Amino acid sequence: MGKTIAVAGKGGTGKTTLIGLILRWMAEQGMKPILAVDADANANLGEVLDVEVPGTIGDLREGMKTEVPTGMTKEAYMEYHIQNLLVETGTYDLLTMGRPEGAGCYCYANSLCTKFIDFMVKEYEYVVIDNEAGMEHLSRLLTKEIDLLLVVSDPSLRGIRTAGRIKELVEEIKLKVGRLALVVNRAPEGRLAGEACKLIDEIGIELAGVIPDDPLIAEFDREGKATVKLPAEAASYQVLGEIMPKIFPY
Ligand SMILES: Nc1ncnc2c1ncn2[C@@H]1O[C@H](COP(=O)(O)OP(=O)(O)O)[C@@H](O)[C@H]1O
Ligand SMILES: [Mg+2]
Numbered sequence: 001m002g003k004t005i006a007v008a009g010k011g012g013t014g015k016t017t018l019i020g021l022i023l024r025w026m027a028e029q030g031m032k033p034i035l036a037v038d039a040d041a042n043a044n045l046g047e048v049l050d051v052e053v054p055g056t057i058g059d060l061r062e063g064m065k066t067e068v069p070t071g072m073t074k075e076a077y078m079e080y081h082i083q084n085l086l087v088e089t090g091t092y093d094l095l096t097m098g099r100p101e102g103a104g105c106y107c108y109a110n111s112l113c114t115k116f117i118d119f120m121v122k123e124y125e126y127v128v129i130d131n132e133a134g135m136e137h138l139s140r141l142l143t144k145e146i147d148l149l150l151v152v153s154d155p156s157l158r159g160i161r162t163a164g165r166i167k168e169l170v171e172e173i174k175l176k177v178g179r180l181a182l183v184v185n186r187a188p189e190g191r192l193a194g195e196a197c198k199l200i201d202e203i204g205i206e207l208a209g210v211i212p213d214d215p216l217i218a219e220f221d222r223e224g225k226a227t228v229k230l231p232a233e234a235a236s237y238q239v240l241g242e243i244m245p246k247i248f249p250y
Contacts, residue, residue, distance in 0.1 A: 002125035003249045004144060008166050009152035010159065011133045014185035016040070017217065018152055019130040020048035020228045021240045026126060027091040034092035035124040037117075039141055040132040043096045046087075050226030055085050056098020057113055064112075078112055082120070092128075095120070100137065118143055135169055145176035147249035150208060155187040157199055164203035181208035181247055188213055190239060209243035211236050 005022065007015040023036055038045035038053075046053040060081050068077045087094045095117075121127050121142070129146075131138050138146070149170065153163040163182050170177055182205045184192060190212030192200075200207050214236035220227055230237050 002127070003147045004121075004127045004129065004142065005148045005150070005249070006129040006131050006138060006146050007150045007152055008131055008135060008138070008170070009133070010154075010162055013152040013154055013159065014211070015152050016045050016048050016130050017227050017236075018150065018183065018185065018211075018240075019045060019128060020226075021230075021237055022244065023049065023092055023128055024228050024237075025240060025244050026128070031126055032091070033124050034126040034128060035121065036092050036094045037127065037129045037141070038094065038096040039129050039137050041097075041099050042132070043098060045130045046094060046096060048227045049089075049094065050228060051087050051089055051094050053087065053094070053096045056096045057082075057085065057117075058098030058100065060085060061113060074108070074112060078116060082116055086120075093124075097137075097141075114140070114143075117141065135166070135173060135175065139173055139175050145178055147178040148247060149175075149177045149180045150183050150247075151180065151205070152183050152185050155184050155192055155196055155210075157195060160184070160196055160199050160203070164199075164205060167203070167205050178249060179206075179247065181206040183208050183243070184210045186213040187211065190235065208247045209239060211239050211243075 007019055009015050023034065026034055036045065043053065043056065060078065064074055064077060068074055085095060129138070151163045151166050153159040167180060170180060182200065187210045190210055192210050212235045214234055216230055216234045217227060217236055220230060
């Protein structure tokens with residue numbers, strides 16, 4: 001299989017927005033086939049991408065407990081339904097994980113899910129994962145190394161310290177990561193204060209780039225328009241276009 005890119009970071013830092021813009025950038029570079037995975041329990045990548053989501057792996061896992069017709073194996077049921085959960089847009093396919101296994105986790109269903117996802121992921125050249133705030137999901141979702149993990153932070157010192165802790169956590173849980181880099185998002189005028197730069201140095205995290213707070217993103221939010229449809233001149237997208245070639249795991 002090909003390259004895997006994922007994001008990490010506190011809620012609200014802009015992970016989903018960034019994943020949306022990265023997918024658009026990749027599509028514009030002609031990269032394909034791409035699988036986008038929304039691995040956030042509170043899934044909203046579909047909205048950012050303007051894609052209607054028919055259902056989630058979480059729903060399917062629940063369905064496996066009660067809805068498998070007699071005479072059909074659970075595997076056959078899953079194989080049949082998982083195809084319906086995959087949205088094909090022509091530029092990328094989107095798979096939405098939905099709610100994670102709850103109390104009384106149905107382990108057979110879970111391991112089947114992982115098996116099918118592993119299988120699916122092998123069919124794509126690129127897998128781009130919108131991750132939830134915690135990191136546990138990511139290690140369970142993928143058995144393979146993550147080629148690029150972008151830790152997203154706001155420009156505050158507190159935010160950057162949190163990014164530093166995420167880096168430590170990645171090391172602690174021994175998540176296999178090829179390259180880990182920090183993206184500071186929503187920086188006023190796209191600039192970082194001297195103190196913030198100093199802290200990033202101290203933490204010893206690679207700074208991939210600084211994305212400005214973009215009034216166009218806010219405007220699209222207000223008007224309920226999909227972020228991925230921002231005009232190409234949007235400041236955030238311009239900067240993303242400068243960052244990506246420097247860090248993309250070609
Ligand atoms: N560079 C930016 N400029 C302005 N608004 C942004 C920017 N990045 C993200 N946002 C806004 O911040 C909010 C949180 O972003 P989101 O991508 O949903 O964060 P996360 O996925 O990390 O929870 C959204 O309303 C989004 O539109
Ligand atoms: Mg999100």
